[in-house]
Amino acid sequence: MRLHGTQLVNEQGHLEIGGCDTVQLVNEFGTPLYIMDEAHIRGICRQYYSSFVEDMENAEVIYASKAFSTLAMCRIIAEEGLGLDVVSGGELYTALQANFPTARIYFHGNNKSREELAMALNAGVGRIVVDNFHEMSILNEIATDLNQQVDILLRVTPGIEAHTHEYIQTGQIDSKFGFTLPDGTADRALDLALSYSHLVVKGIHAHIGSQIFELDSFRHEVQIMINYLADIHERTGCLLQELNLGGGFGIYYASGDDPAQITDYAKTVQSSLEDACRARKFPRPKVIVEPGRSIVGTAGITLYTVGSIKEIPEVRKYVAVDGGMADNPRPALYQARYEAVLANRANEETVESVSITGKCCESGDMLIWDIDLPKAISGDILAVSCTGAYNYSMSSNYNRLTRPGVVLVKDGHADVIVKRETHSDLLRNDILPARLKFLQMASR
Numbered sequence: 001m002r003l004h005g006t007q008l009v010n011e012q013g014h015l016e017i018g019g020c021d022t023v024q025l026v027n028e029f030g031t032p033l034y035i036m037d038e039a040h041i042r043g044i045c046r047q048y049y050s051s052f053v054e055d056m057e058n059a060e061v062i063y064a065s066k067a068f069s070t071l072a073m074c075r076i077i078a079e080e081g082l083g084l085d086v087v088s089g090g091e092l093y094t095a096l097q098a099n100f101p102t103a104r105i106y107f108h109g110n111n112k113s114r115e116e117l118a119m120a121l122n123a124g125v126g127r128i129v130v131d132n133f134h135e136m137s138i139l140n141e142i143a144t145d146l147n148q149q150v151d152i153l154l155r156v157t158p159g160i161e162a163h164t165h166e167y168i169q170t171g172q173i174d175s176k177f178g179f180t181l182p183d184g185t186a187d188r189a190l191d192l193a194l195s196y197s198h199l200v201v202k203g204i205h206a207h208i209g210s211q212i213f214e215l216d217s218f219r220h221e222v223q224i225m226i227n228y229l230a231d232i233h234e235r236t237g238c239l240l241q242e243l244n245l246g247g248g249f250g251i252y253y254a255s256g257d258d259p260a261q262i263t264d265y266a267k268t269v270q271s272s273l274e275d276a277c278r279a280r281k282f283p284r285p286k287v288i289v290e291p292g293r294s295i296v297g298t299a300g301i302t303l304y305t306v307g308s309i310k311e312i313p314e315v316r317k318y319v320a321v322d323g324g325m326a327d328n329p330r331p332a333l334y335q336a337r338y339e340a341v342l343a344n345r346a347n348e349e350t351v352e353s354v355s356i357t358g359k360c361c362e363s364g365d366m367l368i369w370d371i372d373l374p375k376a377i378s379g380d381i382l383a384v385s386c387t388g389a390y391n392y393s394m395s396s397n398y399n400r401l402t403r404p405g406v407v408l409v410k411d412g413h414a415d416v417i418v419k420r421e422t423h424s425d426l427l428r429n430d431i432l433p434a435r436l437k438f439l440q441m442a443s444r
């Protein structure tokens with residue numbers, strides 16, 4: 001397993017992260033357990049800040065909180081000077097409860113409700129990224145009622161098919177997101193938005209997908225978007241000066257993944273902006289990027305305890321852990337690949353190929369197919385790496401499994417930032433109607 005951030009193997013042969021021995025973390029907090037490496041998250045935020053905000057003129061980095069949203073994470077992002085992308089009332093509520101500076105919040109989503117839009121306007125979020133005609137009209141109504149002028153970006157679908165899993169492509173024409181650019185829908189949306197009394201169009205947004213390695217996809221996106229801004233200027237006289245390019249920058253999960261550096265990504269954006277603006281004689285707009293996965297993905301690991309082991313001679317050896325698709329649905333959803341190590345025996349030679357399965361009642365509940373490990377025995381601790389993004393945030397209670405806790409580690413300190421759920425948490429919203437209570441007592 002490739003080590004990331006502050007991870008190392010210590011003298012006891014244990015995996016360490018944030019100065020904490022993972023075996024001790026398990027003794028203290030149990031498994032399954034998400035661990036987040038604070039120094040690594042902050043280091044990546046700083047790389048983004050210096051490559052975009054400091055090295056480029058007029059740029060902003062906003063963290064896509066869908067990747068991992070908690071109070072502590074919102075605080076870290078605020079402290080690092082980044083903005084925040086939220087896509088629901090829940091993500092917005094989390095940010096507000098963390099006292100995140102509201103002017104730095106961008107509100108996304110393809111089906112925002114009236115209540116969510118009103119919540120965003122009352123909170124004073126910086127930008128609403130308008131996705132569709134329905135939203136535009138209700139947003140104008142709410143803004144009129146509140147007597148507010150609302151700064152918006154229009155989300156356009158540029159017609160780019162980025163090389164990534166089809167479930168996480170978003171820039172292609174056949175997408176639920178945004179106003180289609182090539183067929184003129186985006187033009188109609190802009191004209192309508194300009195006619196609304198309480199909407200102020202500041203710029204445009206696109207997001208072409210996630211876990212993208214090819215920098216050319218981003219270059220292509222910049223060209224299309226600058227051309228579009230220049231077309232808008234020529235057609236309407238309206239000079240829009242904000243260009244949000246979305247997120248999507250890929251990370252390393254397993255061998256074969258070869259992501260570029262954040263600095264290369266920034267240089268690609270900068271040079272393609274300059275080229276495209278020069279070609280169209282268009283003034284360089286403010287550029288915004290909204291990475292999620294690449295800020296937290298490699299900063300997280302998940303610790304599990306090995307339980308049952310099933311060997312089918314000549315076929316496969318299944319090593320089962322005490323979590324699975326409920327805490328990490330990505331392998332089942334996107335055939336995502338992960339690396340892992342036995343955290344309590346991290347120096348040992350690998351001797352066999354096994355497959356790591358979870359404890360859900362599904363054959364597809366696999367975390368890793370075919371991984372080389374030392375001979376695992378029940379009680380070993382398995383650490384799966386690069387689980388910081390879209391794991392906790394996509395976790396579920398399937399099979400009534402309790403969600404793991406999240407521990408933030410730094411310089412030998414370990415703080416619980418999300419409590420482990422208990423069985424009673426599972427019932428917190430259950431209600432037994434009196435009729436059923438009666439039936440239950442009668443059946444005893």
Ligand SMILES: Cc1ncc(COP(=O)(O)O)c(C=O)c1O
Pocket residue numbers: 064067085108170207209210211246247248249290291292293294
């Ligand atoms: C609008 C938007 N912005 C940003 C992101 C973050 O993407 P990523 O986590 O790939 O950086 C997403 C997710 O794909 C998104 O839909």
Ligand SMILES: N[C@@H](CCCC[NH3+])C(=O)O
Pocket residue numbers: 066168210211330334389390
């Ligand atoms: N949830 C996806 C990424 C989609 C991001 C949001 N548009 C993943 O885990 O890879």
